Amino acid sequence: xxxxxxxxxxxxxxxxxxxxxxxxxxxxxxxxxxxxxxxxxxxxxxxxxxxxxxxxxxxxxxxxxxxxxxxxxxxxxxxxxxxxxxxxxxxxxxxxxxxxxxxxxxxxxxxxxxxxxxxxxxxxxxxxxxxxxxxxxxxxxxxxxxxxxxxxxxxxxxxxxxxxxxxxxxxxxxxxxxxxxxxxxxxxxxxxxxxxxxxxxxxxxxxxxxxxxxxxxxxxxxxxxxxxxxxxxxxxxxxxxxxxxxxxxxxxxxxxxxxxxxxxxxxxxxxxx
Amino acid sequence: xxxxxxxxxxxxxxxxxxxxxxxxxxxxxxxxxxxxxxxxxxxxxxxxxxxxxxxxxxxxxxxxxxxxxxxxxxxxxxxxxxxxxxxxxxxxxxxxxxxxxxxxxxxxxxxxxxxxxxxxxxxxxxxxxxxxxxxxxxxxxxxxxxxxxxxxxxxxxxxxxxxxxxxxxxxxxxxxxxxxxxxxxxxxxxxxxxxxxxxxxxxxxxxxxxxxxxxxxxxxxxxxxxxxxxxxxxxxxxxxxxxxxxxxxxxxxxxxxxxxxxxxxxxxxxxxxxxxxxxxxxxxxxxxxxxxxxxxxxxxxxxxxxxxxxxxxxxxxxxxxxxxxxxxxxxxxxxxxxxxxxxxxx
Numbered sequence: 001x002x003x004x005x006x007x008x009x010x011x012x013x014x015x016x017x018x019x020x021x022x023x024x025x026x027x028x029x030x031x032x033x034x035x036x037x038x039x040x041x042x043x044x045x046x047x048x049x050x051x052x053x054x055x056x057x058x059x060x061x062x063x064x065x066x067x068x069x070x071x072x073x074x075x076x077x078x079x080x081x082x083x084x085x086x087x088x089x090x091x092x093x094x095x096x097x098x099x100x101x102x103x104x105x106x107x108x109x110x111x112x113x114x115x116x117x118x119x120x121x122x123x124x125x126x127x128x129x130x131x132x133x134x135x136x137x138x139x140x141x142x143x144x145x146x147x148x149x150x151x152x153x154x155x156x157x158x159x160x161x162x163x164x165x166x167x168x169x170x171x172x173x174x175x176x177x178x179x180x181x182x183x184x185x186x187x188x189x190x191x192x193x194x195x196x197x198x199x200x201x202x203x204x205x206x207x208x209x210x211x212x213x214x215x216x217x218x219x220x221x222x223x224x225x226x227x228x229x230x231x232x233x234x235x236x237x238x239x240x241x242x243x244x245x246x247x248x249x250x251x252x253x254x255x256x257x258x259x260x261x262x263x264x265x266x267x268x269x270x271x272x273x
Numbered sequence: 274x275x276x277x278x279x280x281x282x283x284x285x286x287x288x289x290x291x292x293x294x295x296x297x298x299x300x301x302x303x304x305x306x307x308x309x310x311x312x313x314x315x316x317x318x319x320x321x322x323x324x325x326x327x328x329x330x331x332x333x334x335x336x337x338x339x340x341x342x343x344x345x346x347x348x349x350x351x352x353x354x355x356x357x358x359x360x361x362x363x364x365x366x367x368x369x370x371x372x373x374x375x376x377x378x379x380x381x382x383x384x385x386x387x388x389x390x391x392x393x394x395x396x397x398x399x400x401x402x403x404x405x406x407x408x409x410x411x412x413x414x415x416x417x418x419x420x421x422x423x424x425x426x427x428x429x430x431x432x433x434x435x436x437x438x439x440x441x442x443x444x445x446x447x448x449x450x451x452x453x454x455x456x457x458x459x460x461x462x463x464x465x466x467x468x469x470x471x472x473x474x475x476x477x478x479x480x481x482x483x484x485x486x487x488x489x490x491x492x493x494x495x496x497x498x499x500x501x502x503x504x505x506x507x508x509x510x511x512x513x514x515x516x517x518x519x520x521x522x523x524x525x526x527x528x529x530x531x532x533x534x535x536x537x538x539x540x541x542x543x544x545x546x547x548x549x550x551x552x553x554x555x556x557x558x559x560x561x562x563x564x565x566x567x568x569x570x571x572x573x574x575x576x577x578x579x580x581x582x583x584x585x586x587x588x589x590x591x592x593x594x595x596x597x598x599x600x601x602x603x604x605x606x607x608x609x610x611x612x613x614x615x616x617x618x619x
Contacts (some may be wrong), residue, residue: 003354003388004340004386004387004388004389004526005340005341005354005389005539005541006341006352006353006354007341007352007353009352010349042400049348049539050524051343051345051530051531051537052343052532052537053530053531054529054530054539055528056540056555076555077555077556078555083557088350091348092348092350094350094352111559123462153302183319211558212562237552237554237560238552238553238554240526240527240528241526241528243385243387244383245380245381245383245387245524245526246525246526246527246528246544247524247525247526247546247574248525248527248544248551248552250574251560252571252577252578252579253571253573253579253580253583260477260575273560273561273569273570
């Protein structure tokens, strides 16, 4: 019988500041039995324990093509995330998972891919983005649009620069409110659609961000001619067990932790609260 | 397999059960009320009782259920699963409560199975007592969970007067009636037909409490319950969560670390879908911020066709406890009736 709730112990190899309230944690399993590659799909999530504070779900922000460490990017919002933010290199956390369905990477082979992320919505897409870039020849055109409230709220700044320089990626970034050093785009992420050309019939769009941003972006994509099945998002709900038992993340008879968190827009419309 | 046991011989049987494990039965508490508790001697068991306010679900799913032990040595953490392997007999539980535990076990067996729950459930033998006279608030006949059972028990007892009919339905049940020579005799045809007669009589004894699930299910499943009706009903809800705590089939939980300074027990705690924080996300966003949405959720989970298809039953065993505990009268039969009639308390 499996140990349903038993976490594996992982050590923090690196803690990196992304924004004033967001950090990226790099983890490696401590015990030998888990030293091998950890199999997961982009879009899946972990239940991360900060011992004494409990556990909470966080998406895996690193790519399965780089399996020896795991990364997760966490904004400080509550008790557990505040405690996690206090931890430094070498300290231990618990990991259960991976949970959820994840993105169907094979279904994206040969397609053009459009990533639209808002703020802290980039981490789950980053897992898929690096997966795609590490197997670049399998995919068509790759376009990444990223928006944040202010320049300070942009995560993975170094990688954004790298994506901007790559010739096999079209990358655009925007902020809602510029500061004095910002010379780039200003406006919500959907304004970036004007700068790109899309072939909706052969493109899959991956959208992740705050609910209001998702609503506007999905509306625009459908107006551009995307099919509902080609617009894919990853939902957030309060999740505890990760295995569809505790009922916190239920929407109708579906469970975000087990049936999701990745759904296409046609499936999302069928979810009845 | 069916046997009979003489009324006086029950004590001997209970003594045997006490030697092989923990026996939980309805007993009279210090203030005279009936509750399920571990017994030390057979005399404590009560035979004429109406169901205690709390179902026996705490013996498979404790309100605070330790699942992982966490220890800290300097900078190193060690974790171990916590299992409860105590052999237990649940004696004299009513049909609805036996069905309630069968429901919980089905939920936790679903892939991926929950090892912590199943270890406890696998060590539990359910010896139920059929209801010759249904309780005044019960409507188990509407949920297929009483007054007599055809499944969901290991052993089912029926009071035949001077003796009990003992129906055995599982290996655990067989183990519970074995090793006590001369106590159990093969049931006569007469005893079996007496049980059938008692079941028919019991079904004729139900009082006014009924619950017409079918038409409510049709409306709930297709989203045809007007929002205004949910809102009106939810005005009567005090968000106390009493319905969830007293419900034999409610199984929502949260996970918390209890303890301090280097040793914690990670516990599964009962939670309630009626509490606002049940769906509150760290960002502050709450998809079910309003009481009416939470009430809708509770009845969708228990009565919708979507869940009925998955679980092959409604999430209710007709015990009537929510009628007793709900201060706002938003209990199962009342809400089902309101949905069916399209009005609440008018």
